[in-house]
Amino acid sequence: MKKGYFLALFLIILGLKTSAQTSNASIEKKIDLLLKKMTLKEKIGQMNQLSADDMETNFKVIQQGMAGSVLSITNPEIANKAQKIAVEQTRLGIPLIFGRDVIHGFKTIFPIPLGQASSFNPDLVEKAARVAAIEASETGIRWTFAPMIDIARDPRWGRIAESCGEDPYLTSVMGAAMINGFQGKDLSDPSSIAACAKHFAGYGAAEGGRDYNTTAITERQFRNVYLVPFEEAVKKANLATIMTAFNANDGIPSSGNEFLLKQILRKEWNFKGFVVSDWASITEMVDHGFSADNKEAAEKAINAGVDMEMVSGTYVAYIETLLKEKKITIETINEEVRNILRVKFKLGLFENPYVKGNLKEVFYKEEHLKLAEKAAEESIVLLKNEAQILPLKKPKTIAILGPLADAPHDQMGTWVFDGEKKHTVTPLAALKEQYGNEIKIVYEPVLKYSRDKDSTAFSKARQIAKDADIILLFLGEESILSGEAHSLSDLNLQGIQSELLAALVKTKTPIVTVILAGRPLTIEKEVKLSNAVLYAWHPGTMGGSAIANILFGKANPSAKLPITFPKNVGQIPMYYNHLNTGRPAEGSELNLNSIPIEASQTSLGNKSYYLDSGTDPLFAFGFGLSYTSFEYGRINLSKNVLKKEDILEISFTLKNTGKYKGTEIVQLYIRDIAASIALPVKELKGFQRIELQSNEEEKVTFKLPISDLAFYGIDMKKKVEAGKFDLWIGSSSAKGEKVSFEVQ
Numbered sequence: 126m127k128k129g130y131f132l133a134l135f136l137i138i139l140g141l142k143t144s145a146q147t148s149n150a151s152i153e154k155k156i157d158l159l160l161k162k163m164t165l166k167e168k169i170g171q172m173n174q175l176s177a178d179d180m181e182t183n184f185k186v187i188q189q190g191m192a193g194s195v196l197s198i199t200n201p202e203i204a205n206k207a208q209k210i211a212v213e214q215t216r217l218g219i220p221l222i223f224g225r226d227v228i229h230g231f232k233t234i235f236p237i238p239l240g241q242a243s244s245f246n247p248d249l250v251e252k253a254a255r256v257a258a259i260e261a262s263e264t265g266i267r268w269t270f271a272p273m274i275d276i277a278r279d280p281r282w283g284r285i286a287e288s289c290g291e292d293p294y295l296t297s298v299m300g301a302a303m304i305n306g307f308q309g310k311d312l313s314d315p316s317s318i319a320a321c322a323k324h325f326a327g328y329g330a331a332e333g334g335r336d337y338n339t340t341a342i343t344e345r346q347f348r349n350v351y352l353v354p355f356e357e358a359v360k361k362a363n364l365a366t367i368m369t370a371f372n373a374n375d376g377i378p379s380s381g382n383e384f385l386l387k388q389i390l391r392k393e394w395n396f397k398g399f400v401v402s403d404w405a406s407i408t409e410m411v412d413h414g415f416s417a418d419n420k421e422a423a424e425k426a427i428n429a430g431v432d433m434e435m436v437s438g439t440y441v442a443y444i445e446t447l448l449k450e451k452k453i454t455i456e457t458i459n460e461e462v463r464n465i466l467r468v469k470f471k472l473g474l475f476e477n478p479y480v481k482g483n484l485k486e487v488f489y490k491e492e493h494l495k496l497a498e499k500a501a502e503e504s505i506v507l508l509k510n511e512a513q514i515l516p517l518k519k520p521k522t523i524a525i526l527g528p529l530a531d532a533p534h535d536q537m538g539t540w541v542f543d544g545e546k547k548h549t550v551t552p553l554a555a556l557k558e559q560y561g562n563e564i565k566i567v568y569e570p571v572l573k574y575s576r577d578k579d580s581t582a583f584s585k586a587r588q589i590a591k592d593a594d595i596i597l598l599f600l601g602e603e604s605i606l607s608g609e610a611h612s613l614s615d616l617n618l619q620g621i622q623s624e625l626l627a628a629l630v631k632t633k634t635p636i637v638t639v640i641l642a643g644r645p646l647t648i649e650k651e652v653k654l655s656n657a658v659l660y661a662w663h664p665g666t667m668g669g670s671a672i673a674n675i676l677f678g679k680a681n682p683s684a685k686l687p688i689t690f691p692k693n694v695g696q697i698p699m700y701y702n703h704l705n706t707g708r709p710a711e712g713s714e715l716n717l718n719s720i721p722i723e724a725s726q727t728s729l730g731n732k733s734y735y736l737d738s739g740t741d742p743l744f745a746f747g748f749g750l751s752y753t754s755f756e757y758g759r760i761n762l763s764k765n766v767l768k769k770e771d772i773l774e775i776s777f778t779l780k781n782t783g784k785y786k787g788t789e790i791v792q793l794y795i796r797d798i799a800a801s802i803a804l805p806v807k808e809l810k811g812f813q814r815i816e817l818q819s820n821e822e823e824k825v826t827f828k829l830p831i832s833d834l835a836f837y838g839i840d841m842k843k844k845v846e847a848g849k850f851d852l853w854i855g856s857s858s859a860k861g862e863k864v865s866f867e868v869q
């Protein structure tokens with residue numbers, strides 16, 4: 126009995142070991158064997174992804190071996206049924222891979238990615254993605270179409286909500302954290318889901334911030350800015366899949382861009398995962414005017430290196446003919462199928478195709494909700510805190526006003542398919558629950574939703590405000606106003622929300638404005654009129670508790686902006702890491718009102734700025750306040766002259782000089798002063814979260830490998846160029862002591 130037990134245990138361990146450690150070489154051998162057995166039709170099937178809209182038809186297609194993946198099944202029984210057909214009723218039994226947009230949580234919704242990026246906390250972001258993977262994988266989903274690591278510098282673009290903002294370094298760090306969280310330690314673990322970095326590439330640079338619009342990114346900008354997070358994801362985070370973008374860059378749609386997909390992704394980065402097109406982005410090459418018809422679109426996508434086609438069916442329709450016509454080769458098809466099978470093997474789908482479906486055990490677990498609350502706390506940015514009005518000092522009566530105070534659906538944000546509003550804790554619910562017994566809370570939404578233009582309840586709101594010690598005003602935008610295809614040309618608060626604030630100001634009751642939104646909004650006026658402003662993004666399921674914790678000081682805000690806040694739309698694009706121009710302006714040297722009437726042509730100023738809004742943003746990248754204050758000591762460099770292989774140590778003392786315990790996100794920026802190409806005025810190269818008690822101080826050290834200063838220069842090769850550098854350590858991109866060093 127004992128012997129048998131040990132033997133069984135041994136076999137189990139052996140089994141576990143072999144499946145977990147299946148080497149890449151043995152996977153390639155398995156693929157060789159499988160490919161040899163596969164008919165052309167079966168290969169084409171693997172390259173075809175179906176949408177879950179019509180599962181009855183899908184079951185038949187799967188049975189014919191004509192599908193490799195289905196997108197958006199969320200019911201484990203249906204997933205298992207489809208999988209059973211693939212595994213037991215097709216000739217070779219190749220399992221399907223089920224994909225879904227699990228963007229910032231599955232059931233437990235975390236802050237939108239732009240909010241998560243504000244935490245500058247990759248550990249937390251990784252944990253959030255892990256929770257999303259645990260919840261999603263239980264339904265059969267083993268592949269998410271996330272993270273979106275498009276550099277996004279235009280808040281008009283609705284998808285900015287899904288991004289980590291404007292900075293290549295921050296996006297790389299956050300993107301890698303998300304990939305690690307989704308994919309777990311080992312892809313073959315049943316709770317691991319393959320990540321899909323998207324959108325490759327340059328989608329965030331859409332002209333005018335209008336979704337799907339054309340981009341004009343040069344190869345050097347691609348390599349130094351837009352591709353940086355993707356390169357990191359492939360080389361350092363073991364990224365499993367990549368999605369092509371909708372946009373045409375310089376006239377070439379991404380799904381037909383051989384240079385991006387073959388030269389850069391495969392040859393230079395040695396990417397081993399698979400590439401999926403975006404939804405119908407192959408057939409859209411016809412609309413772009415890049416392909417005469419769907420058949421030519423398929424040809425271009427295959428030859429460019431798109432391994433799997435999302436929903437548009439041209440591969441199934443045309444691959445056979447294209448092969449006969451010698452427009453594509455069987456070697457290309459084999460390679461593309463190999464890429465797909467490799468990921469399926471790595472996910473352990475061949476050994477473990479089915480899902481248990483213990484949904485109750487994993488959805489909305491206490492620990493998931495706790496983490497979502499922490500993530501929201503760390504994503505809320507304190508933009509203004511006049512006279513230290515926050516944290517609130519136990520007022521007797523609070524007026525809770527505004528359309529976003531109790532909007533359980535909208536606070537979850539864009540790209541939420543599976544989260545349910547009945548699980549959302551709104552600010553109103555949390556404040557009532559936590560303080561309802563001690564404080565009189567009077568609530569009036571005034572406006573039903575952010576776009577509402579009905580001012581009937583204004584007078585009631587004014588009365589409530591007059592009788593209160595403080596107004597908590599929840600403004601912002603509904604979730605549907607950001608996200609895919611939801612671009613805006615006006616970023617002022619929607620409807621009559623500004624008018625509401627102006628009306629409340631007249632009551633003289635202090636106002637704390639909390640904004641819930643999917644993007645930076647142009648809120649210069651509102652910031653001036655409010656005594657304090659919290660930018661909560663769309664904070665997810667537990668956003669209300671997090672906001673309540675921050676308002677009353679149970680949590681001290683630490684978040685920093687991952688994106689510049691412009692004063693007005695006309696300033697866009699505005700990002701901290703811009704080039705200097707030949708005529709940089711410092712502040713507003715000339716302003717519209719100082720120009721005399723009938724002024725003669727003058728060269729006064731002749732600097733690069735707007736006459737009507739200067740050069741400064743409303744809030745700079747990296748900005749965010751705390752309830753406490755921090756003092757930065759003088760910067761000490763380990764050396765002033767370094768070699769390219771050196772590591773520069775930068776240290777300084779950080780002191781918490783305020784009354785509260787708090788976390789400061791200290792930021793390290795550099796500028797390469799003169800190089801073979803002009804480089805940005807500042808570039809983030811590191812950050813740390815430092816938690817200090819009141820009056821505590823700590824020596825903070827950064828280790829900056831000089832190799833991190835490499836960029837693609839005039840010869841399009843990535844390297845460090847010798848010369849002088851400036852370096853700043855500070856609390857935002859607009860602050861900090863500057864020191865200099867030299868690289869020889």
Ligand code: BGC
Nearest residue numbers: 226270323324368403404609
């Ligand atoms: C989006 C992708 C998404 C896909 C599948 C597309 O419209 O651009 O980001 O993953 O749909 O839902």
